[in-house]
Amino acid sequence: MKSEFTQPIGKISNINGQCIPLIGNDIDTDRIIPARFLKCVNFDSLGESVFEDDRKTLKGKHPFDLKENKNASILIVNSNFGCGSSREHAPQALMRWGIKAIIGESFADIFYSNCIAIGIPCFTLPKKSIEEIQNYCDNQFLFLEIDLKKSLAKSKDLNFNLEIRESSRKMFLTGEWDATSTLLENENLIENKFNDLPYLKFNTPLL
Amino acid sequence: MSQDTLFDKVWDLHKVSSLPGGSDQIFIGLHLIHEVTSPQAFGALKDKKLKVKFPDRTVATVDHIVPTDNQSRPFKDNLAEQMIETLEKNCLENKIRFFNIGSGNQGIVHVVAPELGLTQPGMTIACGDSHTSTHGAFGSIAFGIGTSQVRDVLATQTLAMNKLKVRQIWCDNTLSKGVYAKDLVLHIINKLGVKAGVGFAYEFAGPAIHELSMEERMTICNMSIEGGARCGYINPDEKTFNYIKNKLYAPKNEHWDRALRWWESLKSDENSIYDDVIKLDASKVEPTVTWGITPGQSISINQQIPLLDELSPNDKLVAEEAYEYMSFKPGQLIKDTPVDVCFIGSCTNGRISDLRVAAKVLKGKKVAKNVKAFAVPGSEKVATKAKQEGLDQIFKDSGFQWREPGCSMCLAMNSDKLIGNQVSASSSNRNFKGRQGSPSGRTLLMSPAMVAAAAINGKVSDVREFIN
Numbered sequence: 188m189k190s191e192f193t194q195p196i197g198k199i200s201n202i203n204g205q206c207i208p209l210i211g212n213d214i215d216t217d218r219i220i221p222a223r224f225l226k227c228v229n230f231d232s233l234g235e236s237v238f239e240d241d242r243k244t245l246k247g248k249h250p251f252d253l254k255e256n257k258n259a260s261i262l263i264v265n266s267n268f269g270c271g272s273s274r275e276h277a278p279q280a281l282m283r284w285g286i287k288a289i290i291g292e293s294f295a296d297i298f299y300s301n302c303i304a305i306g307i308p309c310f311t312l313p314k315k316s317i318e319e320i321q322n323y324c325d326n327q328f329l330f331l332e333i334d335l336k337k338s339l340a341k342s343k344d345l346n347f348n349l350e351i352r353e354s355s356r357k358m359f360l361t362g363e364w365d366a367t368s369t370l371l372e373n374e375n376l377i378e379n380k381f382n383d384l385p386y387l388k389f390n391t392p393l394l
Numbered sequence: 395m396s397q398d399t400l401f402d403k404v405w406d407l408h409k410v411s412s413l414p415g416g417s418d419q420i421f422i423g424l425h426l427i428h429e430v431t432s433p434q435a436f437g438a439l440k441d442k443k444l445k446v447k448f449p450d451r452t453v454a455t456v457d458h459i460v461p462t463d464n465q466s467r468p469f470k471d472n473l474a475e476q477m478i479e480t481l482e483k484n485c486l487e488n489k490i491r492f493f494n495i496g497s498g499n500q501g502i503v504h505v506v507a508p509e510l511g512l513t514q515p516g517m518t519i520a521c522g523d524s525h526t527s528t529h530g531a532f533g534s535i536a537f538g539i540g541t542s543q544v545r546d547v548l549a550t551q552t553l554a555m556n557k558l559k560v561r562q563i564w565c566d567n568t569l570s571k572g573v574y575a576k577d578l579v580l581h582i583i584n585k586l587g588v589k590a591g592v593g594f595a596y597e598f599a600g601p602a603i604h605e606l607s608m609e610e611r612m613t614i615c616n617m618s619i620e621g622g623a624r625c626g627y628i629n630p631d632e633k634t635f636n637y638i639k640n641k642l643y644a645p646k647n648e649h650w651d652r653a654l655r656w657w658e659s660l661k662s663d664e665n666s667i668y669d670d671v672i673k674l675d676a677s678k679v680e681p682t683v684t685w686g687i688t689p690g691q692s693i694s695i696n697q698q699i700p701l702l703d704e705l706s707p708n709d710k711l712v713a714e715e716a717y718e719y720m721s722f723k724p725g726q727l728i729k730d731t732p733v734d735v736c737f738i739g740s741c742t743n744g745r746i747s748d749l750r751v752a753a754k755v756l757k758g759k760k761v762a763k764n765v766k767a768f769a770v771p772g773s774e775k776v777a778t779k780a781k782q783e784g785l786d787q788i789f790k791d792s793g794f795q796w797r798e799p800g801c802s803m804c805l806a807m808n809s810d811k812l813i814g815n816q817v818s819a820s821s822s823n824r825n826f827k828g829r830q831g832s833p834s835g836r837t838l839l840m841s842p843a844m845v846a847a848a849a850i851n852g853k854v855s856d857v858r859e860f861i862n
Contacts, residue, residue, distance in 0.1 A: 212712050213588055213688050217826045221833070222805045226459060226473035228433040228480050240833035266708070267589035270622065270688075271826060272805070273524040274431065275540030296592055296624040297524055300555075301540035354556055357415035366542075367442060370419055370550040376410045377552055380421045381448065384407070385656050386514060387423070389649035391642075393450045393491045 192234065192283050195306030199359040200336055202288045202308065204260030206329040208321045209250050214264065215271035216298060220280040222272075233276055234283030251284065261331055263320050264291035269298025278302045288333055290340070290349065292317050303355050303364050308335065310349035319345065335359050396560035398666035400629055401595045404535040408518045410552050417556045423517035423534075425452040425547045426503050427490070429459055429481040430807070431522030435544035436484040444549045446488040451551055453512060454485050455493040457502045458807045462770050462797035465495050474808065488548075499642075501773020501799045504528040504741035508612065509775050511641025515630040515657040520547055525741045525823065527618040530627030531611035532634050533660055535595070537625040558595040558625060559669035562662075565602035567677035572858035574751070575610035576617075576743060576821070576841035578602065580682040580692045583621040585674065587709075588690040591623025594669070597662065598628050602676030608637040609747040616742045617823055620689035629661040681857055683728050684825045684839040686716030691825075692839070695856045699726045719827055720836050721815070729854055731838070734816040736767035736849035737830075738794075738842045740804040743821035744772030746779050748842040752821075753788040755846035755860050761793030762852030768795035768810070770802040794849070806831025819848035 224236045242249040250256055262281065268291045269277060278301045281289075289302065290310045302309050310333075312320075323329050323345060331340045333349065335356060340347040358364040370377075381387060396402055410419040427435075432454070439446070446452065459474040469475040485492035493499040499510060504525050507513045515533035519526060522544045529536035543553055563582060569575075596618045598611075606614065611628050618626025635654060638644045645653040680694035691713070693699065701724045705713050717724060722731075738744070738752050749769065761767045769789045771777035777799055780786050786796045803810040804822035811831025812818055818830055818837050825837040838854060847857040 211715065212708070215688075215824075215826045217805070217824070217829050221828055222807045223831075225430050225807060226471075226477060228476060229437060230434055240828045243833065265711075267592070267622065270588060271524065271619075271824060273522060273526075273538035273540055275434075275522075275542060278540075293589060293592060295589070295622065297538050297540060297619075300543065304540060304542035304546075352556065354413075354416035358417075358554075361414070363413070363415060366554045367444070367546050367549050369413060370546055370552050370554060371444075373411050373419060373552075374550075376419075377421065377447070377550060380408070380410050381551070384421070384423060386516060386653065389645040389653045389656075390514075391511075391644065391646055391649070393453065393643065 198362040199306060199308065200334070202261065202333040204287060204331065205258055206261045206263050206320060206324055206331055207250050207256045207259035208263040208324045210265060210321060212265045213267045213270055216269055216274050216277035217271055219269065219277040220274065225274060225276055230276065230279040230283065233280035237280040237284045255328070260285050260287040261333070262286045262289045263317060264289060265317060266292035268294050270295040273297045275301045275305065278305055278307055282307055303358065304366065306364055308351060308355070308359055310351050312347055312349060316347055396667055396669050398663040399560045399597060399668065400533055400627060400660060400662045401535060401558070401560045401597065403660065404516055404518060405557055413554055417554050419552050420518060420555050421552050422520045422547050423451065424512060424519045426507055426519065426521035426526070427452055427454045427544065428503050428523065429456050429477040431541050432484065432544055433477065433480045434541045435548055438545040439548055446490065446548045447551045449489045452490050452548065453507065454481060454490055455500050455503050455506050456481060456495065458801045458805065460495065460800040461808045462800050462802050462810060465798050471809070498774050501776065502741045502744060502801055504616065505745060505772035505776060508532065509641065509773060511638050511644035514638060515634060516660045520553065524619045525616050527624065527626045528612050528616040528741055530615040530618070530625060531608060533627060533630030535625055535627060538619065559593055560597055561594045561670040561672065562597045562599055562668045564671060564673045565598065565600040565676040566673060567675055568602050568605050569676050569679060572843070572861055573679050573681060574841040574843060575606055575613040577679050577682040578676055579614045579617040580684065580689065580839065581679045582674070583617065583690050584692045586621055586672065588620065588688050589622040591618060591621040594623050596621065596623040596626040598626060603628055604631070607747060608633055609745045612745070613742055617689065620823055630657055681841065681844055683844065683854055685720065685722055685728050686713065687719055687825060687827050688712060689823065689825060689839060691716055693728055695729055697728065699724055699728060701725055729856065731854040732817065733765060733819045733838070733848050733853060735812060735818040736765055736845050737803045737818055737820045737822065738845050739770030739772065739802050740822040741772065742823040743842045744770060744776065746776050748821065749776070749780050749785050752842040752846040753785045755843050755857060756792040756794065756850070757788050759792055759850045761849045765849055765852050767793060767849040768797055770797045771799045773799050803830050805829060819845045819854065821845050
């Protein structure tokens, strides 16, 4: 794990880094961070526990334990990555280990939202391209330069047109992925909605 | 794009604005919080110098980390104690209603909100827990969120979201005897796959769904997320309204009449448009058991674990991983698989009707030697009711341990854990690797009745042989 963790802030338009492939479909958030590590009131120490059980099982051969991946920051995954529990601890653990972007075949919905909310862009590519990256990484390092403006990933040998939901792409480019202040700008509209909703008029108050 | 479904109506009603990036700002009518996913959200509010916008639209309880054997304070586990203390403090400071242990209303958040009448048709409901989809059983639009989104709901009562597509899952006919809502939802997830629901809300409909009790409907919607759908719902009907009536926070007197009129108007139109429709025959569903490491890897009780060749190319990778992890051979029968631990509880199947069904199977019988069996009521209310009905005694007489309410071994954040590669028969919702507290523990998901049958025989059994 890298010691110099800094939380992303503001506009995110370029991410450059080494790829770390992790093979497997339906990798759930319990595997990314087992439930016993959720006993915490902050996220600070989660990075070292990412994939704890999988790593122990593979006795040093897990991609997150390999020396050559020590400085990697772009995670390459297969399909339905991050399924299961809504725990934000999962992307927080990945981020604190050093992951800054994820490219995969597909992502589970809640995991995807959590990544956006903490500043980790998730891109999709067809299965064939993911396999191409995985194979390439078998023998050599792959450094990708990701350009969010163009949705492009470039390297010396491989180039990809990344797919990302347009609203997410815009949020990263404008910095609005950190949504609280954007949402608060509509404070009047929120108040109006609160006053308009039928059920808030007939509900028994919470005493 | 879907039109005039309940989902569309509730979404439109709660839309506050279209955000610059293209997503919608959605008002959250009811926000539920618990000790695991909220502390960092309150921390972030403090950092941003923000206040909770509508404290009376958030309700808290404690469930994930609570011990089920001895709940006296301070908890033996210091970290668990720290988490409950943090929640107590945050609720006090922010004037949020908190149902603590001993209040009579504590329990698993998805059991508590419906039984208090907080969950109602037409609402948007969010909670930092993926099984929030449970509340869709009442015709609300409910979904799990992460901690940053918990922060956003606390600060603004809204979320930035992209509208989901809507898939109707139409279930014809009715379930046969000895087949339960759990079997139906496991069957649906198996047929559609664990990621088919990504980007979708699931509308469960048809005669088989209409026939289900509210608690069974909650079991179905609860597991939508296991099929990839963040949100699952059922159009409200008389059963829904009757369930809510007279609950603590149900609308009262003239408010009840107004509520009822509005609720009755809330359903998908006859000619509404869905993005997708799937039809299946519920009468064909049999008692179902998972054999692998995803909730989609399930078979009927009399089937064999599938051979690799029988699976679609996309399912092979996970199947190979599952054979190895579970130490099962392709082609092996699931029936008669020995079990070490039997767990009845969770937000999927920890309600009073689940305990009743299991008690009926257990009555006059004994749990097999070498099997550790325990029942964890979903809430203090469920526990009280079970005691009034004498169910706790039936469980204890059979050799089950009777515990205090909480999430318990569904995710094993307390001391209820599998040891080594034990096999559990579990009424919970996830059979992921390591889910039940041991990195090599193995989980077989099934209905509570099937767990009871497995406890008696010490192996996976067909509950239909017990209930004739």
